[in-house]
Amino acid sequence: MKLLVINPNISDDVTALIEAEARRSAAPGTELVVRTAGSGVEYIETRFEALIAAGAVAEIIAEYSAADGAAANGPAIDGIVVAAFGDPGMPALKELADVPVIGITEAALCAAALQGHRFSIIAISDRIRPWYLDCVERFGLSGRLASIRSINEALSAIGSVQQDFKETLLALSRQAVAEDGADVVILAGAPLAGLARELRGQIPVPVVDGISAGVRMAEAVVGMQSGSHRAGAFSAPPVKGRRGLSENLDAALTAVQAAALAAAPAAPSN
């Protein structure tokens, strides 16, 4: 199984953290391709930054989707992980590929929900919280959210947040358990990738790492081979006039639309 893991922000040191944890987490047979967004911001904290990031992630997905459409032997990748908490561009990006596209937030929410009833999210900045809350609400699990707690100090460098604020993150996690009733803690954000492994013994409930959840859940979903979207809201966007898109996006749309048309006879007739 081959997974494409995309860092939606432009920081190479965050990509390195993502890649390291993704490799530690992946099952034996899983091959990983890790990519960094070509444009955007250092790290994503706001709804608008997420919108910018979504465009950059779309370009990378399109590059692979277009290639898959042109390939003789089926897709070169089996699934895609969007590796920023907050899931920029999701679920819209699921329309752009014929393989599962999974955000690390939705993966982490599922991983948490399967291990307890209420969960808390520990975040790297106060500004990031409204966007994360949107994300939980849009996924539909806000009824199980115990709290979102966050670092409220300025970050000196995004690549060293987990080292610089380890004690703060540990304290926030324990408060989530003791005061907010969290059964599970999610350490949110790609900059925290790998920290869960380190802190687990010191937090008295299961601790979920977004990257680890993203990779494992993508493996699980790809493994189920549930089939493609040939109808409904996640099938290929309808064929129609378009203009001004990048070459990759244009080719990717053509590819998914062609795949949908080829499969047309399977559409329901009743």
Added chain:
Amino acid sequence: MKLLVINPNISDDVTALIEAEARRSAAPGTELVVRTAGSGVEYIETRFEALIAAGAVAEIIAEYSAADGAAANGPAIDGIVVAAFGDPGMPALKELADVPVIGITEAALCAAALQGHRFSIIAISDRIRPWYLDCVERFGLSGRLASIRSINEALSAIGSVQQDFKETLLALSRQAVAEDGADVVILAGAPLAGLARELRGQIPVPVVDGISAGVRMAEAVVGMQSGSHRAGAFSAPPVKGRRGLSENLDAALTAVQAAALAAAPAAPSN
């Protein structure tokens, strides 16, 4: 990785369907132990039948949990799958073991939610629907439920439901897509184990099999090694007077309580 898969009803032919699909679905390194409830009903359709089943599942979990507590080398099993749609006894049963315990409904809901926005559940009897709806509501994802559709004819034999009603199930699935707006269809109930593989080409959206989801999601969660519950609502029940429980339940409670006490220093101090 070794998973214990429990059929909460007493039908051996359903256990055979479960086992076959679980083996087809499992990743290469996964070992499976499949067990049938020692008491209960032929198949579970009502809240009360689910309550009875929960007790029977508890006995089997307790048997392994107690053995794990007594074992020198850690748990003999790494995770547990409760293999009846409706998740009898969940989430309570998560308190009884020190490894992840995952129901096939919660696994299927996550698998569906990661592949689309709205999903429908196709069920084997009208009577079963209120219990399934409870289950979706309690998991917290009812905002994403498109519909529950069901066979409204009497079943002749539980082991052959998927053969006897294949056309009906296919029609219900297609209606869910065309009329209810389902992006994903869940074929619900262990008696339908394996049918998704057969019908996928004929339903124009991803089709989720509960058993397959249960096994794959359990593998994913076990693989994340998120840590144990040493505080909060899923830690071991507090030590207190008890009476009249089976030997296994009694020993299992003793075992999880001992494990929690051994880990006490890790409890939050703030």
Added chain:
Amino acid sequence: MKLLVINPNISDDVTALIEAEARRSAAPGTELVVRTAGSGVEYIETRFEALIAAGAVAEIIAEYSAADGAAANGPAIDGIVVAAFGDPGMPALKELADVPVIGITEAALCAAALQGHRFSIIAISDRIRPWYLDCVERFGLSGRLASIRSINEALSAIGSVQQDFKETLLALSRQAVAEDGADVVILAGAPLAGLARELRGQIPVPVVDGISAGVRMAEAVVGMQSGSHRAGAFSAPPVKGRRGLSENLDAALTAVQAAALAAAPAAPSN
């Protein structure tokens, strides 16, 4: 009118508290039969303990239900009160008897909701809160819950909680009114049975006692003579193969199924 009141935990001193308050609360013509669970734990604080208790309550209900089925002159009891806050086994247990089965939580929630808009629950332990919250959510009234507050000290003896922590419980109740906006306070848990009478003058809003609510609401519902479930989710579980149940459960299922079949002509024909 004859009501069966079941204590789902094994503590005889709690049964005594229940019985005393039930007798103080009951209307003149009401006869009470009070029973203690044959197996289980000293007092119920967790979802798993509630599951165990549900099984024990089912056995007692079954004993009466089976007897009623065999009786020539109709049921020997007119209604059943499940007397532990958190309503173990509900609403499933409503399927097992042909008379109203009412939990003290659902009764207390209704009693509170009829006297004010928002209510708080005062509980005897922190651990018990997630289960109580589940219970309010499942009953569907969580939109009216102001707060759940609880004693966060260890209990020395369950029979004397209300004496040992009277001042704490009073302070928690007043905080619920002053800080959480409670219009009504529910003193939750059978171990607090009768305390509401004592504290009423000292809490500036109506105070609801679970046992009192359970008995009074059961009288009200029994008095309405609304009729039986002959269709829908609370009618008798369908006739099917079963195995390994206790004699009483087996007989009770047979009895409710027989009653349903006897009434079959009343089923809707349109």
Added chain:
Amino acid sequence: MKLLVINPNISDDVTALIEAEARRSAAPGTELVVRTAGSGVEYIETRFEALIAAGAVAEIIAEYSAADGAAANGPAIDGIVVAAFGDPGMPALKELADVPVIGITEAALCAAALQGHRFSIIAISDRIRPWYLDCVERFGLSGRLASIRSINEALSAIGSVQQDFKETLLALSRQAVAEDGADVVILAGAPLAGLARELRGQIPVPVVDGISAGVRMAEAVVGMQSGSHRAGAFSAPPVKGRRGLSENLDAALTAVQAAALAAAPAAPSN
């Protein structure tokens, strides 16, 4: 126990139906005083008609509340039932009396919720449905509403609706069970008072009569003696300038404010 039962519309024949069913339903020791609104409409179908009715009900409550305030021996009535489905003026009217004030809708919703999980409401006109839906949503139980079904023909006379449309009402009730999944049916509206007794054998789930529920639930709540509102949203409105109210309303406000002040020492001090 003495209950004041108020018909919020001006139809004497509806008052007669209410009184007859209230007397059939009341427990042996309950004394009933039945009153008809002094102004308003023939029967209430819209939010505005309910607003008009609320004013008329307030006048009658005020008459008794003012008298109670002047009485040497405590209240002449122990509880009040507002006997129109839709509960005009509730919950505001609870502020105006020092005894429980209970609407027949909230009583019926509780009676239904204690007997099953999902309930349907059968109503006498299409126009009435949005107001009833508001009422269920405001009480907080809309998550358990299966459906509201209604007669969509013109009524010839409000006093004979239950006779004129008996077959329609029976058919709507059965459809609610068979098609909407209702576990309980509520026959809504005072004009249907008493019909539930007649139809019970022909509808395969419990059938709740609003008047019967109102009287029985009021008896239950009064019997619990939960105490008065001396703080919070249902205590007496604060003393302040007012103008142009009826003599009764003015006196009633003075009476409840005086009672609150007399009880002031019981207010929370923390």
Added chain:
Amino acid sequence: MKLLVINPNISDDVTALIEAEARRSAAPGTELVVRTAGSGVEYIETRFEALIAAGAVAEIIAEYSAADGAAANGPAIDGIVVAAFGDPGMPALKELADVPVIGITEAALCAAALQGHRFSIIAISDRIRPWYLDCVERFGLSGRLASIRSINEALSAIGSVQQDFKETLLALSRQAVAEDGADVVILAGAPLAGLARELRGQIPVPVVDGISAGVRMAEAVVGMQSGSHRAGAFSAPPVKGRRGLSENLDAALTAVQAAALAAAPAAPSN
């Protein structure tokens, strides 16, 4: 465009504040008629006081509605603003006029929701909060409410609240932003009319004035000329027997009923 602005409480100094801010806010071509309730209380803090106020507002609307019905040249007013936060009598009062009737709370909620995602309400007394919360819930936007904060000291005079408590209101507003996550602050209640203009520079998010929102939103809605209610829940109440209403109410009902009948041919025929 001519708007009728109604102060639902009896305080002339509050009416003066309302009128001043309404005139400052109105667009050039808007003419305003400002009226004070003929009966009621000094300022509205409770659900019951709001019920009383609703009746008084209905009388004023009826006066204009009846006049419009009698007029040869269409309505003398084009829209109505109910100028008390909490929107007494809404949405029922929308049935009573053939022009838009808009409450300042619903207007302020829309104005806030269009400028940010989460909003807080700053209120003049603790007692007022449950009623305001009801109002937000009934409008359906409680998912976007960050908090309701309030002055918890006694008010010396309603006309000078905004001067007497300016610093407190400023502090509450800033806390709503910093601690509750408010993107927008609503200064609630007619007694605060005009204060938003003064405080804007000192609060770091948009600040909404209820009166200003009421006038501007009424202008917007009137300007859209969306058409009348000739069917559905806000069309004129059905013609039926009524008794004891004021002359104005009686005439207004007759007028809206006549307008509805005149328009009957436009009713849907399918």
Added chain:
Amino acid sequence: MKLLVINPNISDDVTALIEAEARRSAAPGTELVVRTAGSGVEYIETRFEALIAAGAVAEIIAEYSAADGAAANGPAIDGIVVAAFGDPGMPALKELADVPVIGITEAALCAAALQGHRFSIIAISDRIRPWYLDCVERFGLSGRLASIRSINEALSAIGSVQQDFKETLLALSRQAVAEDGADVVILAGAPLAGLARELRGQIPVPVVDGISAGVRMAEAVVGMQSGSHRAGAFSAPPVKGRRGLSENLDAALTAVQAAALAAAPAAPSN
């Protein structure tokens, strides 16, 4: 007042429809600048198409926002209307300008909610419905949505949809009133701009046009002068490293960040 109205799709004939209705709707003193997206699709039906459109709208807003930042005399525009139903890029785009940015969906939802309780949306294609439903849910008003009905035939040309399907749209609107309980109907989508004016007499409830609502609501919000976002989730994105953005986006971010810093002293200090 000067409003920038942006058509997020690339169809000039839709821009013409938007401009015509915007001019008909605007208040006398309102000046309009109408722009068409520089890239994207012919009309927007899916979440992915909306994502693409959001990027194109951001570029246009940025062009004006950057210019405003450079201008000596304050913003050249006073408000922005995003003129596609579904509000592509909202609410994220509110971060990118220092003036109100309003989507026509949120404007139409407010306009509908102020005129009735429940509303229906009439849409131009089945595929568009899930995205519209997302939009209503995200705005927080899904509790008031009666239904979304849509044309289920292929469109021949987007510029003539309202002519080609006038009878269908009229029938769908009437069904929404008669069958779904809509109090207000929203004709959704810029391609339907202006149709509401034509159909109003034939639909028995108020009919809301998205463009008209967008312009009128933007005028109302701009007119309230509520102040800017200097803190919270809609203030300028924090200053940080960024790369690969268009010149306009880069300049616009610099401009809003500079405006926020200039206003810093107004931030809350408590």
